[in-house]
Amino acid sequence: MKKRSTIRGLLLLITGLLTTVLLSGCDGKFVVFDPQGPVAQTQYKLIILSAILCAIVVIPVLAITVFIVVRYRDKPGNTAPYKPHWDDSKVLEILWWGIPIIIIIILGGYTARDTYALARTPKTAVTDVKPVEIQVTSLDWKWLFQYPDQNIATVNYVHIPAGVQVHFELTSDAPMNSFWIPQLGGQEYTMPGMAMSLWLQADKTGEFYGTGANFSGEEFAHMRFNVVAESQADFNKWVDSVKSSSNALTEAGYEVLATPGKSDEQSFSSYPPELFDSIVKKNGGHHMDMDMDKDNDDKVDTDEEKSDTKGAHDMDNMDDMGDMDMSNMNSSEMNHK
């Protein structure tokens, strides 16, 4: 009896401690539960839906476990039925194979729907607004953002206009990383020699946390960047101020930037033309270009080849969030031999 009360006291203490810390832990922001754009919103809804569907199974199972263990304990005088030879029931088996199958069908349906939905370019109310293009390069250990339409570049921070689609083109000039702004949407890998694309949008103005998510070496922990969503007017003003008050990023400047090391936020009034494409190409993107040019000459007649193969950095034209068509990649690889 005494032992039990000690255990109970201990449990009480731990629960109390946990509650205190969890409550104070709420100072921190649950960024994944705070969607600020359509992509994050879709993902958030799926998270909640899948959690509820799982809870439908988990909670009864936990309850049944407690009930069974309490009721069928081997204690003298336990009057619960004891049937040591009862080991099969078709009805029960159908039940517990059937219910999870139904849940998986439902969840699988929603998963498929949203996977395909997110693979398309996000639709917004304002369709006549041209999306903002931003080219993202993960370096050791910093982020370079280039704005091809504005011809400016930044390091470790990025400004976007709110309410406008943003098309991020992702590559890496270092080991692969992953580009993640939880409040705007899920992450996508940045890989050397490849250009991937990610469509995001901020519905309202605000500042968001962005981070590298895939380990890329020593100072990976410092690959954070700030995302500022502001009105179109403020965005234009910001572009102008960067243009007028910052230095240009030169070829040599890029080489310095690309050497391993941490970096503060930086702004550049311009950058060498075709810098992003040359980064993709020098890391192996040219192999794809070459292969795909060849494809146009002597077409290999597989279905996969039909998709547009204009070059590595144009892969973002493909209609998917992930945007790398693996089948295409594979076939081009085969041609490489």
Add this chain to the structure above:
Amino acid sequence: MYASIKSFASSFFVTGDPLIYGADVSIVLTSIAVLFVLFYFKKWGWLWREWLTTVDHKKIGIMYLFASLLMLFRGGVDALLMRTQLALPNVQFLQADHYNAVFTTHGTIMILFMAMPMMFGLFNMVVPLQIGARDVAYPFLNSVSFWLFFFGAMLFNLSFVIGGSPDAGWLSYPPLSEMSGSPGVGENFYIWGIQISGIGSLATGINFIVTILKMRAPGMKFMKMPMFTWSVFSSSIIIIFAFPILTVTLALLFIDRYMGGHLFTMDGGGFPMMYINLIWMWGHPEVYIVVLPAFGIFSEIVATFSRKRIFGYKSMVFALLSISILSFFTWVHHFFTMGSGADVNVAFAIATMAIGIPTGAKVFNWLFTMFRGRIRLEQPMMWTLAFIPCFVVGGATGVMLAVAPADYQYHNSYFLIAHFHQVLIGGVVFGYLAGIYYWWPKLFGFKLNERLGKYAFWLWNIGFYVCFMPQYALGFMGMTRRVYTYGWDMGWGPLNLVSTIGAFLMGIGFVFQVWQILYSVKYGERDTTGDPWNARTLEWSIPSPPPMYNFAVVPVVDERDSFWEDKERRDFAPAPPVPVSKLESIHMPKNSGVPIIFAACWFIAGFGFVFDWKWMAFSGLAGVGISLLVRSFTYDTDYYVPLEEVIETEKAAGRAV
């Protein structure tokens, strides 16, 4: 001369970190202590004859078990170092490069050098006994497997003090793991440590498939096999299909690093995504390799401690086999965010969720084995009962992770970390611990102390939830894995502190278990019956610990749980002794020194390749070749245990008249 020695030593030995100097000192002291004991008590001959050259599956199992506990300690210390570093924002306990090495070795050691050998230990300790065999199908190969694992693990662990640890993550993604990203020898240690032990793992998989197919007691049809044996069979099937992929993948990475290949770099026309696909084609099945035997263990324990037949035997077998097949069709869920396209992501998302179906069915079958049974809460059953809620929640978060678009938010975050620790600790570690508590008296002849075990149990369980539940929340707060430090700005501090407290509770739990083992050696309750738990399968029909030949008379089986049914038929009276006339001399394999020498030569070759010392690498390989030749021309590999010895042993155990 002095200068050149000094510069060699400073790059050869890892320097500059007090933790590593501490490790150097303790390694040297421990080695001296071990050597001293062996010389002083003149135990070299005994060690060589009884252990190093043994082909007895029970002894090999015990060696696997203790090696894996040692590795659990090493991996656990890694974990505590990481949790200390992350306890508060901006802690200066570990530097970035040291932290990166620590999480890399933590992951690699826990999966490949802790979970795998602990599992092989249980395979070895239990399967032959459970199917009424006198050894595994290939006892010599079994010894080779163990020593390959052992030397592979030693080579990997050596990197801590010599040359430098790998620090590119436990799966070493290129291009980070290529020479361009990791110019040091750490990745070489990674490749060769895993390669050498991986060949041993593959051989063990083959060994146990053949053992289960060919060595079962007469009458033990497939559908009469114990559930643990079924789970080992399923797991071994996965091993023989998955491990060759690992071997090839690491060999290709080695070609890149050693010979300047471009298989996994884009700039030479290679393809890093190929590596990521390949490594997970092994890596995902690997988690099912380690968890299926845990399922088997729970099935044995639930039936025994509920004093009831396992519920839904056929459905359980079907679930095991379907998991082993499905496990090969889910690997892409480790990189939904790599842009494989919507079709691929949907297919793999649904395949991943589908694994939840047979797994869920197994949970229900365990629950209904207990339903209308009589549950005894002894140590193996406590761990089993702790497993069920833990694994159910971990499985549920796994289904959540399988939802591909949502995974874009979970991927690489602490949500993922919490999930896989919950299924690997709650499923695999709890399962193996349950199995160790359950079969310990069979192998050693005494039970592990209950009181100390209960302290350990509660510390582990409370510690687990305190450690990992906050990590789910940290994932939603945007904390990514593998960061060695973080600032105050994101509010991650408090939950990380809680998590660290939980990790240390588990660490204390482990200390209690070590104490429990030491204490029980002296004071543990002795098992004189051979059947301390009133259990159901054949291994409990022989004395604890079993004689070297296991079964004096090969049992004949005609139903499931036939040992239990026999007991029930004779109303639990002691089994009648066997008349001496039924005994005969027993055919057994001879011990051999070749496996340990063979594996040591691999170690030398591996070490040579790590440092690119060709003279050493090729002499090692020559040793490997010579060992194989020596074995090929050894014809005297077996013998008969004389009848008198069998009679004497059985009479001493009171089992023959």
